[in-house]
Each structure stands twice: as C-alpha cells, then as structure tokens.
Amino acid sequence: MHDIYQFVSGPLARLAFTVFVIGSLYRLVQMFVLVYRKEKFIFSFMSWKYSLRSIFHWIIPFAAVNMQQQPIMTLVTFTFHICLLVTPVFLLSHAVLWEERWNIRLWSLPDQLSDIMTLAVIGCCFFFWGRRIKLPEVRYLTFASDYALLGMVAAPFVTGLIAYHQWIDYPFFMILHILSGEILLMAVPFTRLSHMLFWPFTRAYMGSEFGNVRHARDW
C-alpha cells in the first residue's frame, strides 16, 4: 500500500498537475490559432465592454433571464460550481499539503464546512444525473460519456469523504481518492470539462456579437 501511496502522491501527482497546466495552455493557444486562421473577422467586433458585460451577467446568480426562468437549475449550478472549485483548494488537509510540499500558504476551511460542501457537490451530481435521465430534452442530448464525466467529477468527493471519516478501508480509499482526483485534473483540458478554460471566451464572443453586431443583450 505504501509503495502505491508514494507513487500516486509523488510522481503521479506532479504528472497530473503538469498535464493540467500544459494541456490547458495548449488548448487555449490552439483555440486562438484556430480562430486567427479560420475566422479572423471575429476580432473585428470583439469588445472589452460587451465581453465583460456578458461575463458579469453570467457569473451573478439570476442576472440572466435564462436563470430566472430556471431557478432550481440555477441554484444547483451555482452551488455546484462554487463548492466544486473552493473545497479542494481550501480543504484543511490540502492546505497542509500545499504548504509542506510546495510552500504555498493558503487559509483553510473548517472541516465541518468542507464536509457540507462535499456533500453538496455529491448531491448536485445526483441532481444532474437525475435530470439527464428524466427530462426528454436533456436525455436527447446525452451520451454515455456524459454519465462517465459526471462519475469522474463525483469520484474524488465520494472517496475523499470516506477517507476523511475513515469509514471503511482507509488506505485503499485514500489512494483511490488521490487517483480519482488526478484523473479528473488531467481530464480537464481534453474533455467537455474544458469549459472551465473556455467559458470566459465563449461568453466574450457571445457578448460581443450580440452587443456589437446584433445590438441586443445576451442574458
């Protein structure tokens, strides 16, 4: 067990972060090159004002009409994304590791709050899963890969919860937790999770086109 632990928490962890960072940069550069080659005219109507206006309206809960029409989905989506991003970075155990491995000092969440936020992520995953099964208009657009992705997102949170509370087989779930987190991290640049990188650009593009070309709002 210790050999596996040393491997997943050492070399594999460094690999996962490297793939995440380099992969993300690669995808962003690739996007810019593609736009420059194929649709250079886009730059003619890109505008900071309309870009930022659109981004602003879509990161504030209920600031877009679409969100007002789907209040439950909006609530779940915001809860999900905040907990998904904040918990892993500011978890106490991770703060210990940030500091002791990489000398990065961050503040940390109380463990009880982290527990609640972890449960929130898992709950939201169930919600998204149910939604894909239940709603015909979503089911129609759902592929097997979407369920796999949902499972990949939930896995580090489920295993992390089990490992933290040491409910069953601590070393096994600890290793599974690290492994599933690393897989998720490496998947970000190369799957639909890449919307984590692209969303500001998508919004900027939409905002600029609606603002500058169609003279309309995109929220």
Added chain:
Amino acid sequence: MKKQALSLLISVLASVCISAAACAQDNMTAVDNRVFEKPERTRAVFRHESHNERAKIDVCNECHHVMKDGKKLEHESSEDKRCSDCHGLADSGETPSLRKAFHLNCRGCHEKSGKGPVMCGECHPKEDR
C-alpha cells in the same frame, strides 16, 4: 568493603532515579497536541519506547536535536525540552513551524526508510487513542 557497598547502593539508587525519570516517555502513546491553538486532528499515535525500539533508533537527538547554523550538533540532545519550546506555531526564519517540524521529522523518516505510517489517517486515527 564499606566503601564498595556504599558505591553499589549509590549506583543502584542512581539507576532507579534515572529510570523513574524516564517513565514519562515510557508511557507515552501519542504526541500531545494541546500546544496547538485549536487542534483539528486527533493526537498522532506514538508509543515512544516501543517505537524507537522497533525502529532501531538509539540516538535521542535523531528527534530531540540541538541545531546550530542549520546543522545538528552530534553530541547534544534536547529531551529536556519540548519541540514547542523552539518551534512556534508559525515558521520563523529557518525554523519550521511546529506542525511542519513534526511532519518533516516523522513522515520524513518514514518516507525515507520506507517503513512506518505516511498517510494522514494512519498517524491521526479517527478515534483519539
């Protein structure tokens, strides 16, 4: 004859005194964590005597060190002090914070030797023991 008996008596008494003084770490089963403001983990498992016996550590200053200019003084030790006497809750210069000092010392050796616990929950079990 009388002199010899007296010196025997003294040496027996002395060894009794020493072992009585050593009792403190004999009974130790976990590292005290009360020096941390608000401990967030259970006390780390550490049976002082049996640990050092099994791990075959016979020099006390492997842990109870005295540092000078970043180097350990080979012939000095500090078991009369607590780690927290020199290691504060935050880093100060080259001296690591108390938590870091424990983790570097304990987990560091376990990682290097490939023996002993390295995962958080192995040292900080769910139930305080």
